[in-house]
Amino acid sequence: MNRSDSILDKPLTRRRVLGTGVAGAGLAMLPWQTALAAKMDPQAADKAMIKRAIPVSGEKVPAMGMGSSGSYERLSSSSAEELRTVMKEFVAMGGTLVDTSPSYGNAETNIGNIARETGVREQLFMATKVRKTSREATLDQFRASIDALGEPIDLLQIHNFIGLDNQWATLRQLKEEGRVRYIGITHYLTSAFDELEHQMATKELDFVQFNYSIMTPDAEERLLPMAADHGIAVLVNRAFNDGRIFSETKGQALPEYAKEFDCFSWAQFALKYVLANETVTSVIPATSDPEHLRDNMHAGYGKLPDAGQRKRMRETIAAL
Template identity: 85%
Template sequence: MNRSDSILDKSFTRRRVLGYGAAGAGLAAMPWQVSLAAQIDAAGGDQAMRTRAIPASGEQIPVIGMGSSGSFATRSESTLADLATVMKEFVAMGGTLVDTSPSYGNAETNIGNIARETGVREQLFMATKVRKRSRERTLEQFRASIDELGEPIDLLQIHNFIGLDNQWATLQQLKEEGRVRYIGITHYLTSAFDELEHQMATKDLDFVQFNYSIMTPDAERRLLPLAADHGIAVLVNRAFNDGRIFGETKGKELPDFAKEFDCFSWAQFALKYVLANETVTAVIPATSDPEHLRDNMHAGYGKLPDADMRKRMRQTMRAL
């Protein structure tokens, strides 16, 4: 079985939920497993995490990925133990795409070590970045990422336009040589949208990554339609506005209508809003907290809000 086949075959079913504890990790069934299995039964049987196709290839990836900025950079043994739990449960709940960068402290080191130690490395769709200005330094940084994360590197991205003109040709060559499977660019600021729009229109990108959320929906007007037109996969960062949404919603009850699209927390409210735009390939929230990870992953299951419901969601946020 080739790498692409293995990704496509990792559907997450009720049997996998119930089997993970005893067979997969030697643990008793966890509360989230039982509650998720009950939700799946209520929905009418086996249910896989939602996936979407990468336009460049048709390969399907789960819609909830995992970022690592601010979450995987640590040397604390207790935090590393939590991160190991996060990684195992991310995969058990249907996740594959992990997004990282050499600039995120020692995140690459921790991700690589944990993925190997927990036995999930072959199940991951690994995305990382380069942020050097010369070809030589770019290749040096790429080799260092391979040493930390292992191969394959599925997606290599130019981080925040750094050395963009020099690096793009290098990334194209790495793809042609089969060293990476997909290439793209990233940014995290709305102020970068003009440049993102130009690059999306003029380069043959497989992926683009940018910020998009219910609180900052600017990408709906320009970047998401452009990505759809050009067949570019979209990774969304800052779906929680760096946690600001939780400050806005603290102590506030989730509206009753959220249950209509299988939403049971403010985190899921934010993530399902983003995923309701079908041009979004995956959203990549970062966390080092296993409970937050479980909450985030549930957003990849069940219904998504339609256009009328998204309007109600925006009205709810404005009224808080």
């Protein structure tokens, strides 16, 4: 394609190498690492964050990502400080993949500003979305995302099928020009699985994003096997069922057997269940609470449950 035919007129800027985060860089242990090591199996305590390969390229990303719906949408002076801590510790604990969308209030702008303020933007694998029905509106929205988040945009996704039939060619051209590195589609409802299955079978997707959890495991039957067969990376949303896992487990003791796979909270219980399926590339819970962020990120360290343990986990949740 000639430069004069470029889909965008803004020049492409820098490229950075993944995997250069703070964690695993041979630095002295941070307080969270010391606490984690005290709990985990000694043979697992010194291991880095679990990483999974993106099938289309082989590039590896951390299994624990971070979403932004609700958490980064609105800022006050106190919440901004907490989110700066969340962002810094997310990267320090081995995270890189941040998922956002123009539909999440001011999340893109807030994420971009906080990432730059904390000096971690270069280390982030940035995923966002478009949700427009016309080509020009899609390009305008993408330009706005670049202005808010900065470059590069690593993953661009069509949000909840909006404009999918018309705009897939636009995303493909953006990828061909190197404006984005990967493209995909998203949804968050089990009722969308039929359409997701169709799109996964008929389009050359790099990524697909859908809901999957220990409480809603339907994706195990259809979408996860299809993603494995077609070589599509998987981002998982709603791993906590919009917080339902915490209301169901409130006041309940974590089962003793959870220690067998380095699990020490109900949040880790839910996240490790999802990550135990090796087709899952990354799970993206959102939080604005630094302590919750640390708890979530611990799920990406140590052992994951095997098939027998996963069955036992499902039985535990069903019995609550």
